[in-house]
Amino acid sequence: MPEIEAIARKFIEALPHSHALGMRLERIGAGEAEIAMPYDPRLVGDPESGVIHGGAVSALMDTACGAAVMCHPAAGISTATLDLRIDYMRPATPGQTIRTRAECHHVTRSVAFVRAVATDDDVGRPVAMATGAFTVERGTK
């Protein structure tokens, strides 16, 4: 198991787009992953307010959800997003790191189901939530 986690960690850290967005893998293991994305003015969507664009939050959600699938003991190390729905509950506070905790809560022979929540410093009030379905590749392990 720690071997899967090590592989997943290495894989996540090598994703060029996640790297470009400044993502940092904070925690991974047993179908759960936490990834942080520090505030970066290049990712702003609304120049008036300085709020990070939803698209960057989507990328964070997608990466965290994928990581959660990869380190789930019943899923494979190789996965792809089938769909992802993101609800934006409030703008993330400018200047603050956005953190996403993703949990792969169910795995079938072919599909992994994931949910995730993104927060800034005000942890009690989520910024966004996501639910997604990911592929489970067979015969790759």
Add this chain to the structure above:
Amino acid sequence: MKRPEPVHVVKQRREALLRSLVDGVPYIRFLGIQFDRRGDELTAVLPYHDSLIGNPALPALHGGATAGFLEIAAMIELSWSSLWEGVEAEGALPAGPLRLPKTIDFTIDYLRTGLPRDAYARARVNRSGRRYASVHVEAWQDNRNRLFAQATGHFLMPPVEPSA
């Protein structure tokens, strides 16, 4: 009858409106997204760049890059189409800072692996009310009929400024 405006005036105004929506947004620049305009039809273009890659082993576009691209394409189309009529009738851009719609939710459907090459997207506003809008967006690479992703999003429209 009023004489039609000279073509360069019309083009300049429409380009200026598009620029006013796109140029000020850092994240659009970060992804390198451009917009092709033919009359009122917009096509969002995501030129390939190595930093858009997710899995380097395949290699494939990162699902997050695709999501961001689709969300921007949807949001710009919505702003563009909601401002178009007023700008065409007034012959001038709206005064004051531009307020973009806010995303309420966004659902991305990944149909195929995004290949390491340019991607294109067109959005369609299916419903645009005073407060809420629903937008569908489709993205392809080599072949318009082979979508690699599509998405639907709901947006909160910016409050209408009371006209003077």
